[in-house]
Amino acid sequence: MLLSQPSMNQLSSRVCNGVLDAIGGTPLVRLNRFLDRPDIELIVKWEAANPGGSAKDRPAAKMLSEALKRGEIGPETTIVESTSGNMGIGLAQVCRYHGLKFICVVDPRAQKQNLSIIEALGGTIELVTQPLKGDFLAARIAKVCELIETTPNSYWPNQYANTDNPRSHFKGTIREIDETLNGEFDVLFVATSSTGTAQGCRDFLKSRGRDVQVVAVDSVGSVLFGGSSGPRKIPGLGAGKEPRLAAGQSFDHLVRVSDLECVVGCRRAAQREAMLIGGSAGGVLMSVGRMQEQFAGKRCVAVLHDSGTRYLETVFSDEWVSESLGCTSEELNYLVGSSSFEFFEGVSA
Template sequence: MKYYNNILETIGNTPLVKINKLTKDVKALVLAKVETTNPGNSVKDRMAVKMVEDAEERGWIKPGGTIIEGTSGNTGMGLALAAIAKGYKLICVLADKQSKEKMDILRAVGAEVVVCPTAVEPEDPRSYYSVSKRLAAETPNSWYVNQYDNLANRQAHYEQTGPEIWEQTEGKITHFVVGVGTGGTISGVGKFLKEQNPDIKIWGIDTYGSVFKKYHETGIFDENEIYPYITEGIGEDILPKNVDFDIIDKFTKVTDKDAAIYTRRLAREEGIFVGNSAGAAIKGLLQLQEELTEDDVVVVLFHDHGSRYVGKMFNDDWMRERGFLEETKKTALDLIESHANLPLVSLMSEELISHAVSKMRDFKISQIPVMKDGEFVGLVDDKTIFELLIDNPSIVDDPISSVMKDPLPVVEASANIDKISKLINRDTPAVLVKLDNGKYNIITRYDIIDAIA
């Protein structure tokens, strides 16, 4: 019989998978090191177990003890597997930007989860760095992992991930690309690969709001570079000891939006359901593709599984709220979607201005088309009425026909947004849309803004 003695023995030997559609314009062969086949569905399984075993050898943790760690979720999962197999308790401290799925998964495997605010300084007592240290000091028989400065982290990748990649590519790898968070993966893998071939390029993927890229290029730790960001698992507002900047040849930064979009594209176009940092990694590679040749073999490491981001990057509403969803409302019908079921508010030309004021108040609108004999003959808007009322309040009893402006332009439901936008200006606040059922609706300036902002 062939079997493993426990789940920890299944860690490693993850596959290399060729990227096809997303890299069709890249000259090099691009291979993804897909770490989701680890039992905890993440590359962090490797270093989590290594750090626990190292702590056991050093006497830092005793039987029945408690492991405490600040984590973005994936290291916590790896530590949870080790804790289960070895009989330890686990407390994971997460920043509140981490996905709910990560928190739920950690609780499912028995970890206690403590959530801290993201937008605070590392030294702030509320930060997940500070809370982790405090809990370790307060908890008897506990060990604070500190994956950022615990060098067993990068040693795990020097001993495991690097040799795997070298063997799988038969030593033909020319570039290694990976998102940088704690720095363990890029530094451990990079050290091993450069020992085999010093010409191999090691490229780190950073995010806006992180200090890595500027520090690497200038040696300056610039606090002005630090601000909250959405991308998970990469970038830092500190300089972890695990980041060996001498190993890294280049950094490129990827926006939150691009990371999210390319995470979704990996799933839909490559069938690789992976997490947010993978989207950042593949987009970072594409940003640097001009430096690649047909003879190059690039390995991009994908950290974790997409199931941990179902409520975020893979949720259309979440993406839309942040302006990340790549969708364009192209026609008049698209632009009126939010109010298509509402009847068009209109006035008859013989009605009084006071009636227009009442309708604007009741329907909370600023312009109303005017009709006569079933045709649109004019427009009355709040700007016109306001200017007239200031000079002469008694005009409220005058007919609308005496103050109305030219009628609004009418477009077909299929009219595109470019055509509609050109019709709306200072004097024309909206356009009318003729629907297939013979009825009309209206597109205002706000509808255009909502579609393109």
């Protein structure tokens, strides 16, 4: 089979002025094989194409650029932030570019490769090993507060409360989707943690008067949207403590996905679409499958936050899945190959 080669204009439409200028403009990709039905058009926003590898590049750059403009930070400032990994990479990249020191507070669920990337970009890792009242996010934030108090000239961007977080997606992620599709789509699926992406997207669509339903994808064991706290193995999805940004937020639909469901979504995307996607992205795609009857005949867009290349030792490791989620290789292969989306624990609202 011969494939046509892209033109030079398709390969590169502009020269970026530094790596931070390359953030955004990520591609939309139509997935023809993930679902077993032709009556739903599924298009994904491939955020792994950002230079730092995830959607978190956008708020990382926005939060620090605005703080620089306001004079809240300068050349001698130390940036301190809590993250499950991707925000840490985004901030490490921005800090290295601007010559700022960066301390990244993480917990044991962070992917080892992410931590190595942060360190390669000059960041310092502060690992919290014990949860606070059963919650690692609370422990990370407590450590951030301690570091802010003890580190001279330090600054906490606070992705969990900073309105520049959703604003970055309002001005970037959803605007790009809307303009590329000329506003012609029916449903948007977005993973939630700080809820910055989902908020920015929802508010933009409302401002444009778009008749688009927004589906918030949360994890089983997350306290967001009134959920009950429980164990979670997939980083970057859900929260053990409600962030300030998330308080009082609501969306058209809510779907909660289990860790195993996220794994199956990732494996299915690799098998059927030749795409390596991250844990939360697997959950987002499985949510589309869960609601496929409801959205038959619709054009659905799903935001995929990061790449599966950073989950090779977890999501894509049969040994990890067996030890952490209690699912054997045989059971996992059956779930990945099945055309059904009804095998999983979860809640739709």
